[in-house]
Amino acid sequence: MLNRALRKVPTWVVYIAGALPVAWMTYQTLNGTIGIDPVRAIEWGLGLWALRLLIATLCVTPLRWVGLNLMRFRRQLGLVAFAYVCLHLLAWVTIDMGLRWGQILPDLVKRWYIVVGMSALVLLVPLAVTSNTASIRRMGAKGWNRLHQLAYPATILATVHFLMVGKVYTAEVLTYAGILFALLAARAARFVLKRRVSA
Ligand code: HEM
Numbered sequence: 001m002l003n004r005a006l007r008k009v010p011t012w013v014v015y016i017a018g019a020l021p022v023a024w025m026t027y028q029t030l031n032g033t034i035g036i037d038p039v040r041a042i043e044w045g046l047g048l049w050a051l052r053l054l055i056a057t058l059c060v061t062p063l064r065w066v067g068l069n070l071m072r073f074r075r076q077l078g079l080v081a082f083a084y085v086c087l088h089l090l091a092w093v094t095i096d097m098g099l100r101w102g103q104i105l106p107d108l109v110k111r112w113y114i115v116v117g118m119s120a121l122v123l124l125v126p127l128a129v130t131s132n133t134a135s136i137r138r139m140g141a142k143g144w145n146r147l148h149q150l151a152y153p154a155t156i157l158a159t160v161h162f163l164m165v166g167k168v169y170t171a172e173v174l175t176y177a178g179i180l181f182a183l184l185a186a187r188a189a190r191f192v193l194k195r196r197v198s199a
Contacts, residue, residue: 006072018080075132
């Protein structure tokens with residue numbers, strides 16, 4: 001029933017919905033209501049949405065196992081997540097570091113949480129580049145699926161980055177880490193079951 005209704009929803013809706021947080025942050029910035037430290041608030045807001053959307057993208061496949069089919073929206077979700085990661089990086093380079101490359105470049109290798117965040121971003125680049133039907137055809141479904149397993153290490157690194165920057169482990173931090181752990185456990189359990197069945 002729900003799946004049938006979802007089939008009628010156009011996929012571009014994900015882009016519109018995905019643009020809402022950044023639109024809200026822009027409105028709050030222009031309005032002067034984003035907080036006492038706008039730079040930090042923008043940087044954190046973009047990073048948080050990047051992480052939430054990465055985790056949401058990883059939830060799509062396990063949700064199908066339990067009957068909710070959101071597969072049509074997975075590509076758009078992943079691309080919106082990647083856009084937030086890029087905006088988060090852009091915010092750091094511009095409004096936080098003020099394009100001071102003499103400081104930015106050493107930070108990319110010196111500060112561990114930056115190295116970890118950057119590694120997550122680098123892993124996401126091939127996924128974003130190949131998230132189109134032509135790439136699936138060229139690489140074959142098997143090769144494409146294998147490459148897109150990189151979403152797991154990328155999200156693990158992103159979560160570690162989040163754990164590293166968060167000075168205190170709030171309920172939010174622990175929730176994301178918990179969801180990610182549950183996703184990995186579900187994947188591992190399914191892998192083991194599949195092997196047992198085919199053995
Ligand atoms: C998949 C990639 C990434 C995700 C999901 C992500 C996520 C986050 C999140 C959620 C926060 C806020 C933490 C909090 O609320 O306490 C944060 C903070 C931050 N991130 Fe990222 N990040 C990523 C990549 C990067 C990259 C590539 C850079 C820079 C090269 C970066 C630089 C920072 C900085 C400077 C902060 C603020 C640290 C502070 O408060 O002093 N992140 N990130």
